[in-house]
Amino acid sequence: MAPAIMMAADKVELSPANTGFMLICSALVMLMTPGLAFFYGGMVRVKSTLNMLMMSFISLGIVTILWTLYGFSLAFGTDSGHVIGWNSDWVGLSNIGLTELWGTYNIPIFVFMVFQLMFAIITPALISGALADRVKFTAWALFVALWATVVYFPVAHWVWGEGGWAFDMGVIDFAGGTAVHINAGAAALGVILVIGKRVGFKKDPMRPHSLPLVMLGAGLLWFGWFGFNAGSWLGNDDGVGALMFVNTQIATAAAMLAWLIYEKIRHGAFTTLGAASGAVAGLVAITPSGGAVSPLGAIAVGAIAGVLCAMAVGLKYKFGYDDSLDVVGVHLVGGVVGSLLIGLFASGHGQSTVEGLFYGGGLTQFWKQCAGVFAVLAYSLVASAILAFLLDKTIGMRVTEDEEVAGIDQAEHAETAYDFSGAGGGVAGSAPAPALAAAQSKKVDA
Template structure:
């Protein structure tokens, strides 16, 4: 009998369909940062609107340049000690072939790196919501650069880089529950513990100035999140990306409804802010879990996150930390819940054969998830607080109290979000209208 012939596995070939799909997903994730800017911008008072928008937009500039120079190499280069990556050929991205494929996939390296760049951009932008009204823009820009370098790039390697300790341990994080949301939420808590509360916290009304902007931002986030989540399977044609797409919609819907029901029972009204916040809580919670759970599991994950995140946002008043726009309550708590619930709801029929407690798998995966969750939380919290402390003691993190009260937009950007001084563009201010315009301007700035 002739010996059997063993055929080598065919090497992946570039797929135009997967490449196009991933470029679209990258653009969707990029759109999430302006969406976040609108979401946060509507939640602050009028006098802080532009500053809030800029705190997100500046991340698009800073992190992009760092990613090209060294960030991609640190996050996804050759592993060193399970803690960091490095590939000198990727520094500056000049030595990557245009058709060079990401190992094991059918998309070019350039497509993978630009998709991951959009994750790196939005993560520090998420932190900004906790610091509204009171941080110098220059200090914030420097904080982004330092934080991305010493926190985000290493943590991304832990979770997604080949050889990273969390990746090798088997921690499941489909699209960023630990690397993005817990990372940003813990950083937000660390920074606000250093810089302190806003002037008038728990005394003055600090209501959102534009709920339509909040809803617009939430809608853009929800839309872009399909690229964020479904794209994280990198175009593989095995149905897992489609499952993640479905679970993203299902969990978000469940969380929004659960938040609104809790809000009605607790406070007596269904608010638009609650609907937007509940949707974001569901998006956060399903991000790590959506590839591992069934749609019924996604309903459970979303509903649990909707209720518990709604409860968590009130903790700042109980414990006295000023998380301006509830980054800790939504992103940290939502990320922790979504990551840990994998240990209970993983079905074994999605991205892997791992089964959670409710599917007969015991608590093995739950303990792995705990290791990833609390390591990232502790590292980000501590290092972020240290960075904020150093910046505060050197250049100062906060604007002056007078600038904060008068309005950070005017102090830091020499602009205001809304101009009520005239009837329209180019309208002349007459002697008759000037006093009315001045009074309106004072009222808005207050």
Template sequence: MAQAITLAADAPTLSAANTGFMLICSALVMLMTPGLAFFYGGMVRVKSTLNMLMMSFISLGIVTILWVLYGFSVAFGDDKGSLVGWNSDWVGLSNIGLTELWDGTTIPLFVFASFQLMFAILTPALISGALADRVKFSAWALFIALWVTVVYFPVAHWVWGSGGWAFDLGVIDFAGGTAVHINAGAAALGVILVIGKRIGFKKDPMRPHSLPLVMLGAGLLWFGWFGFNAGSWLGNDDGVGALMFVNTQVATGAAVVGWLAYEKIRHGAFTTLGAASGAVSGLVAITPAGGAVSPLGAIAIGLIAGVLCAMAVGLKYKLGYDDSLDVVGVHLVGGIIGSLLIGFFATGKGQSDVAGLFYGGGLDQFWKQCAGVFGVLAYSFVASAVLALLIHKTLGMRVSEDEEVAGIDQAEHAETAYDFSGAGGGAARTAASSPVAPAESKKVDA
């Protein structure tokens, strides 16, 4: 009886503070998807702005429904062969008590399911940046539904689900370096190799139409990422979540500096696009590692990611794959960097006692990280390419050439992002009423 009393006393009880904290973190992660929409929307040409916004927003609808129906069960249910999970009580999120706690924590299962839902929404939205200007919206919506079912839900189980092969191997992924960023980056590469390049790739200028919109999106991503990273410790009161919060800021700042320094040396200027991209590369790289490294390690990871991701985005021109908005260069490369550097910078004083090479731990953890990184990369790349090929050969993934040239916003959404002809003046009215001579007008337009 005494033993039973002791066990009951030691059992976790619901914490209102941790529950509230995790609900806030869930909302922060949800905000990252609209933030990503702005980030991508500003990076494309005017004629594709709305399409980029919609490619992120539709994920909020589709993935939410699938997560409730079966996604949560596949990702976090009872292990089935180290590959998927399943719990029939969670289908439709039914048969769950309002105060039922998630697996040894002090937060309700509903709260954990909601938090993880936001990760599932964001991940396929990341892929969309690689496909800008050329994909049918209906085909993209179908791809999201198939991709989260075949790729994201199982991979989340591998990495975070009890019994998943990467989880049992000891692969460290605090908040999604493999399950989110490598997963999305590898998928993006697989899809773009199937659907091909944009018309005019490497010939026509394809500059961002709104750098302020890009910076706004980057700021929202940075803000939301604190919930993404610090929240992944689920409110446990041992300081690890606080360490992750600090490392998120530190690595991101270092990556901005690293990217801009490389850009100045390589191209001669500090650009706003570089600052925004550098911030995202640092956020990506620290995501798997921030609970295992010190702030000094976070500085190193951020600097390395900022420089190497800046170098990686140029590979598409050398190798000839059209990664429109650098999903491969930032998310795939950044995720690999952050995941592998755990094997060197893990201190053994954070989320676990595992130490990396620089802290006397040898290379054991590095090889485990390699297994997780390349296992997820290979599966996501192949499965995503196959799904894209099936859709491409049946429904067709791309809009027509005329629609792509004229603008995918008008073709797919019957709207345009900006109205330049409304009351109060616009480009057309100004040009029509200008006293500038025709020859001079051509110079102004050019």
């Protein structure tokens, strides 16, 4: 996804085919955010469903405006000190020509801008899964705005911006292992260490209320991820985008199967939640590595990520941090695994000639990957914790204990996901609301 510099001798003409392809990919990536909302929304309890949906949806609004005003300029503008970009002509997107091309690529700047916007939108939305049930919606909205500005925009420049330090070092991140998944996973860990656990953590049942919603969300994510990954080669016709598409499917399948096998051995059952989580773990792990590894390498990346992420989700009970929907276990761990395995499985026949350890290239690329992974992890963890601390000490991050127990949907949105007031008709349908609510509370694990 790296930009290129337009040289005077280059004669690049706009490609309608590539432009159309990238607009389709942008739409696919946009669909991932509603898909994520369903995925997370089904994993929470009934009383938190709408809040979980809204925590993803609000990112579509906030990040779009910030990206338009200054985010695109900070992430992809002219480099300053290898840490941030800036281009005053891009502020408000007001001085970009309709047919002005992105570097030496044959797509308009507007197309690249909107494709990258969809990445910027989904990254803070990923964080929300760790904070289910307990965060004020206003505080969350402010956190999204601050985090995108202070963390995502600079990190995107490090990794993908011309002149960014990780870009110049040669850290490989095809479509977002560091900039998206490690970034979001580390941020989630930083915030939950500040705001604390849900009421009843490790005591009360907190099972997913709708596994069909989880599977629907996972399916939408899998579908949209092809645009996320294959589109990150920006329509180049050298076959690397096709390789990435193929590897995305392969690694996701391998991770899902590996998670289910581990789950059967460890817990005695193949679960739908495990299948969905395993698929997402594979998608996460192949995101940075899919342009560098072969299809056989993709199987290895997916299988390793599936097992390690399945093991990692249980760490919250061992160490006592309340990662509600396993953002740390899937996105942070999956992003780290996928990024580091490039140093082992890079074949030299994909996006670059870089070879990993198993292909005779030694550990040079592995150490570069380590530098990128742990720098992003540390920066995001610390910066996110500081932002959460400041918000908590000013406006407060959490709802009250009574509001959390009663249900954050009612407290923050004055709505509920499911209306049972007319369920079944007859006597049940005419029951007074309090009586019906009491009856439902016995049937539904809230």
